Amino acid sequence: MSFHSSHEAYDRINMIQKLLTLKPRSRGFHLVTDEILEQLPELHAVRAGLVHIHILHTSASLTLNENADPTVRGDFERWCNEHVPENAPYYRHTMEGSDDMPAHIKASLLGSSVMIPVRDGSFLLGTWQGIYLGEHREHGGSRRIAVTVLDGR
Amino acid sequence: MSFHSSHEAYDRINMIQKLLTLKPRSRGFHLVTDEILEQLPELHAVRAGLVHIHILHTSASLTLNENADPTVRGDFERWCNEHVPENAPYYRHTMEGSDDMPAHIKASLLGSSVMIPVRDGSFLLGTWQGIYLGEHREHGGSRRIAVTVLDGR
Amino acid sequence: MSFHSSHEAYDRINMIQKLLTLKPRSRGFHLVTDEILEQLPELHAVRAGLVHIHILHTSASLTLNENADPTVRGDFERWCNEHVPENAPYYRHTMEGSDDMPAHIKASLLGSSVMIPVRDGSFLLGTWQGIYLGEHREHGGSRRIAVTVLDGR
Numbered sequence: 001m002s003f004h005s006s007h008e009a010y011d012r013i014n015m016i017q018k019l020l021t022l023k024p025r026s027r028g029f030h031l032v033t034d035e036i037l038e039q040l041p042e043l044h045a046v047r048a049g050l051v052h053i054h055i056l057h058t059s060a061s062l063t064l065n066e067n068a069d070p071t072v073r074g075d076f077e078r079w080c081n082e083h084v085p086e087n088a089p090y091y092r093h094t095m096e097g098s099d100d101m102p103a104h105i106k107a108s109l110l111g112s113s114v115m116i117p118v119r120d121g122s123f124l125l126g127t128w129q130g131i132y133l134g135e136h137r138e139h140g141g142s143r144r145i146a147v148t149v150l151d152g153r
Numbered sequence: 154m155s156f157h158s159s160h161e162a163y164d165r166i167n168m169i170q171k172l173l174t175l176k177p178r179s180r181g182f183h184l185v186t187d188e189i190l191e192q193l194p195e196l197h198a199v200r201a202g203l204v205h206i207h208i209l210h211t212s213a214s215l216t217l218n219e220n221a222d223p224t225v226r227g228d229f230e231r232w233c234n235e236h237v238p239e240n241a242p243y244y245r246h247t248m249e250g251s252d253d254m255p256a257h258i259k260a261s262l263l264g265s266s267v268m269i270p271v272r273d274g275s276f277l278l279g280t281w282q283g284i285y286l287g288e289h290r291e292h293g294g295s296r297r298i299a300v301t302v303l304d305g306r
Numbered sequence: 307m308s309f310h311s312s313h314e315a316y317d318r319i320n321m322i323q324k325l326l327t328l329k330p331r332s333r334g335f336h337l338v339t340d341e342i343l344e345q346l347p348e349l350h351a352v353r354a355g356l357v358h359i360h361i362l363h364t365s366a367s368l369t370l371n372e373n374a375d376p377t378v379r380g381d382f383e384r385w386c387n388e389h390v391p392e393n394a395p396y397y398r399h400t401m402e403g404s405d406d407m408p409a410h411i412k413a414s415l416l417g418s419s420v421m422i423p424v425r426d427g428s429f430l431l432g433t434w435q436g437i438y439l440g441e442h443r444e445h446g447g448s449r450r451i452a453v454t455v456l457d458g459r
Contacts, residue, residue: 012165013319013320014164017202017305048321048454050454052270054268056279057279057282058281064413069399074399075396075399079411090235093228105232109415111264114419115268116360126364128363148201167315167318168316244384245377246378254378257371262416264417265435301354303319
């Protein structure tokens with residue numbers, strides 16, 4: 001991640017856009033950095049840029065957090081369940097199951113997309129950063145994401 | 154939303170930037186996708202890209218969530234009011250009314266902007282996704298947003 | 307912030323990417339707009355664009371909020387400590403100190419990056435908007451950020 005000058009300038013930007021699918025996962029938080037990278041070989045050729053990763057659903061989320069200790073992901077799920085409870089007495093959107101309305105709120109608190117800098121063919125992330133999929137439904141199934149890469153030339 | 158190839162590449166990017174105004178709304182969450190689209194006819198000509206929509210205020214928010222059932226928006230407001238209460242004993246920023254400090258916190262939890270992929274002249278969103286304006290003041294008035302479109306050619 | 311036409315279009319986009327360092331700060335929320343601007347003289351030459359500011363850590367955050375009254379930043383810290391407590395009985399990631407797991411959760415609630423429109427050489431922000439660094443550790447030290455500027459020509 002060391003840069004050879006104080007900044008790098010690029011005269012032109014190319015763009016790539018594609019749809020990916022993330023495999024089904026259990027309710028909770030999951031590290032998906034590698035699953036996304038495997039489906040994005042185009043990134044290897046990018047010297048510097050930005051990548052926007054957007055989840056096309058309202059009951060799952062994308063966020064960046066600690067990539068090493070799985071108990072962090074468990075604690076995320078436990079905090080979420082405590083603070084965005086099922087069956088709150090004030091919920092009126094209850095027809096799609098007790099996990100549905102909390103899933104919508106969690107999705108907006110954590111976010112539907114991440115924007116990540118790119119450098120030398122990979123994500124420019126901190127040592128401990130990885131991409132979390134927040135799967136907020138019991139049976140969310142596979143999740144579709146739209147990826148847009150801005151590639152400085 | 155089906156793509157005709159595994160990915161689409163674009164050699165050049167154009168940019169459009171403009172200021173829009175959203176009409177005044179009551180405190181709560183409101184679906185504003187159509188109101189934004191109506192003020193963004195430039196989007197029709199965009200084959201693929203990204204649009205950044207930024208609200209120029211600290212007591213209102215933009216987020217993506219469920220676009221069909223209005224009780225979801227009501228449940229968002231009720232969850233927010235329960236978890237970001239007015240008149241918390243530890244608030245010291247209280248001069249601008251009891252709805253003001255909670256509005257600031259809600260704005261940062263939900264976010265000041267959304268970045269949305271664009272495809273074939275419209276937002277590339279999931280079937281159930283729409284843009285919510287979170288109006289967190291009692292009398293927020295009209296809200297200004299800055300829109301920046303990145304248009305791949 | 308007044309625009310001279312309904313929208314401005316730009317045929318080409320340049321990109322600049324650089325790493326910056328924010329000086330160490332105490333736990334809490336801090337206004338860092340000026341510290342970032344001082345390290346980003348390249349922004350003066352940008353007529354219109356976007357800037358992505360990304361923090362390379364999982365226990366600190368970046369968000370936009372009220373830039374005038376410091377009690378707002380204090381209330382942010384107090385709300386966070388109340389709602390993302392230390393020593394919750396369900397935390398299992400506890401080896402790095404009682405401030406560590408709450409710091410991770412706060413980082414994802416508030417976000418790792420901000421994307422801000424640029425206009426006439428500076429951030430296109432609302433009158434009351436500034437950039438907050440959320441320092442969620444007791445001794446977080448200096449924080450590294452990656453800045454990517456998209457510059458419409």
